[in-house]
Amino acid sequence: MSAQAQKACLEVQDATRRFGGLVAVNAVSFQVKPRSVTAVIGPNGAGKTTLFNLISGALSPSSGRVLFEGVDVTAEPPEAKAARGLIRTFQLVKLFPELSAVENVKVGCHLRTRGGLLAALLRPRWARRMEAETEERARVLLELVGLAATADQPAAALSYGQARLLEVARALAAQPRLLMLDEPAAGLNADESARLATLIRRIADDGTAVLLIEHDMHLVMNTADEVVVVDFGKKIAQGAPDRIRQDPAVIAAYLG
Amino acid sequence: MNSSPSTILPKAVSVPARVSPRRHLAQAAPWLAAAAVVGYALVVGGYPATVVGFALIYAIFVSGLNIFMGLTAQVSFGQSAFAAIGGYGSAILTTQYDWTWAPAMLAGLAAAVAAAFVIGYPTLRLKGHYLSMATLAIGLIAHEIAVQWESVTLGYLGISGVPPIDIAGFELSSDRATLTMLTVCVLATAFAVARIRRSRLGRAFAGLAGSEDAARALGIDVARYKLLSFLLAAGFASFSGSLFVHVVGYVSPEVFSLHMVILSFTMLYVGGIGTVVGPVIGALVVSVLPETFRALRDYQDLAYGAALILLLIFAPRGLAGLFAALDTRRKP
Numbered sequence A: 001m002s003a004q005a006q007k008a009c010l011e012v013q014d015a016t017r018r019f020g021g022l023v024a025v026n027a028v029s030f031q032v033k034p035r036s037v038t039a040v041i042g043p044n045g046a047g048k049t050t051l052f053n054l055i056s057g058a059l060s061p062s063s064g065r066v067l068f069e070g071v072d073v074t075a076e077p078p079e080a081k082a083a084r085g086l087i088r089t090f091q092l093v094k095l096f097p098e099l100s101a102v103e104n105v106k107v108g109c110h111l112r113t114r115g116g117l118l119a120a121l122l123r124p125r126w127a128r129r130m131e132a133e134t135e136e137r138a139r140v141l142l143e144l145v146g147l148a149a150t151a152d153q154p155a156a157a158l159s160y161g162q163a164r165l166l167e168v169a170r171a172l173a174a175q176p177r178l179l180m181l182d183e184p185a186a187g188l189n190a191d192e193s194a195r196l197a198t199l200i201r202r203i204a205d206d207g208t209a210v211l212l213i214e215h216d217m218h219l220v221m222n223t224a225d226e227v228v229v230v231d232f233g234k235k236i237a238q239g240a241p242d243r244i245r246q247d248p249a250v251i252a253a254y255l256g
Numbered sequence B: 001m002n003s004s005p006s007t008i009l010p011k012a013v014s015v016p017a018r019v020s021p022r023r024h025l026a027q028a029a030p031w032l033a034a035a036a037v038v039g040y041a042l043v044v045g046g047y048p049a050t051v052v053g054f055a056l057i058y059a060i061f062v063s064g065l066n067i068f069m070g071l072t073a074q075v076s077f078g079q080s081a082f083a084a085i086g087g088y089g090s091a092i093l094t095t096q097y098d099w100t101w102a103p104a105m106l107a108g109l110a111a112a113v114a115a116a117f118v119i120g121y122p123t124l125r126l127k128g129h130y131l132s133m134a135t136l137a138i139g140l141i142a143h144e145i146a147v148q149w150e151s152v153t154l155g156y157l158g159i160s161g162v163p164p165i166d167i168a169g170f171e172l173s174s175d176r177a178t179l180t181m182l183t184v185c186v187l188a189t190a191f192a193v194a195r196i197r198r199s200r201l202g203r204a205f206a207g208l209a210g211s212e213d214a215a216r217a218l219g220i221d222v223a224r225y226k227l228l229s230f231l232l233a234a235g236f237a238s239f240s241g242s243l244f245v246h247v248v249g250y251v252s253p254e255v256f257s258l259h260m261v262i263l264s265f266t267m268l269y270v271g272g273i274g275t276v277v278g279p280v281i282g283a284l285v286v287s288v289l290p291e292t293f294r295a296l297r298d299y300q301d302l303a304y305g306a307a308l309i310l311l312l313i314f315a316p317r318g319l320a321g322l323f324a325a326l327d328t329r330r331k332p
């Protein structure tokens, strides 16, 4: 148990991605420990989202490797990585707009449920029970992110902040082992943001590693155990939040 | 967050589903309207029964199309090919090989689903419009085969003398028996679509319809579910093709032409894409509407066209959407 706790949940080795002449992510390496919150920060265009895409499989790296729980998953498609427990959200929220909030979360339960055509048509007892559990779980998760009141509204009708929180709830429905959040606090009001900070801490304490991209420094300082700073595609610093805050290279990047 | 429990997944407070009487009415109304039309045809028989019978066969075809286009948000212009495989399968096996209708229908279904697999497996991995182009080609090729493969299909001449469906020795050849059998088939189809829609499978379809990226990020194998949706649509298409040849007793290439595709698209959009009742009500309205304008003689097509345009202007989500507007809540 303790030996496993030492092993990195995620290991990024020299991840590089070029877009034509632009090197969006340049030889970035870092690790995410189990039960920890790691924040990736950096100016706009630094390559944070591209780095997320490389890890989640949405883009393949030009070079470098991604190891998840000790297994090389670099070449796996997103759904295969998701099946391993690597679940992400999107900076530009990608909900299922036609579905209600609770249905969105139920789609997120896909990996944790089973049943195909026959279960749908015949609806045996185990399938009915699973449906009821899925519905219940989805509502609990909505409650957790503070969206219980909007559970039956179409996702398209939610505010920007609510939509982000719904995406977090939907990702949690997949019971991730590593949860990757791309700017989850963007568009959230102070209340929602504080609630999110508490939630992120709790997710990590419950045993899910969290990797988040965030601009809200308050949120980062309150939640992160470790901060990775990228600028122009390169990692320029890494360390505990209060160390990072005083790092000259980081200050230069943000002021510069 | 004050009173929140200490674990991520606390025991749930069950939230009772609130269903208003108004909602029940909104859901029942299109079904009642469809039942009224079918009921009228059952009582009157004759020509109205023939028109409504065709509409019901189309309702099954369009329900299948709706799984692929409505629930899964893909496009196929080639579903007529799978109806043709089912229809010709039934016609050839019953007239030339003396099979009974049930195994012939199943063989046609198996062939249609197999064909859909062979076509869908490579094309559904393609993004964007490649699939639509490919499906358009399938429909045209199937039509061409039906015309050219004369030794089996008899070409333009078509195959006649297809026996009606019989159940326990009782031939369903009268208007009313046929209509009753078709109504049962439509209800079974609608039941299947409704169950698929509210299941893990249906949610996977809805997920990839809403955002392929998000669906994949949640572990949904998008290529696999697209293929499954395509196979289901092909299955229903084949079933409707088989029903057609048994009801009419005849099949020729024109039955499964591009006209069928256009007609089915009209039915799907007029009725309400993505809903269970939409294909049924759409098939009935699009089939019956031209008949009601028959008295206008020369202006029949014009009136029909105008009615369709008005419908799509005032009910952009289809007739099912119009009924749903009676209710304040959206579809689940």
Ligand SMILES: Nc1ncnc2c1ncn2[C@@H]1O[C@H](COP(=O)(O)OP(=O)(O)O)[C@@H](O)[C@H]1O
Binding pocket: A019, A022, A024, A042, A043, A044, A045, A046, A047, A048, A049, A050, A051
């Ligand atoms: N698909 C793409 N094609 C070309 N350039 C891209 C693509 N995605 C991102 N980029 C570029 O890569 C750089 C990093 O972008 P991104 O990862 O979105 O930054 P961040 O998330 O840190 O704001 C930007 O210059 C951006 O324009």
Ligand SMILES: [Mg+2]
Binding pocket: A048, A049, A050, A091
């Ligand atoms: Mg970004």
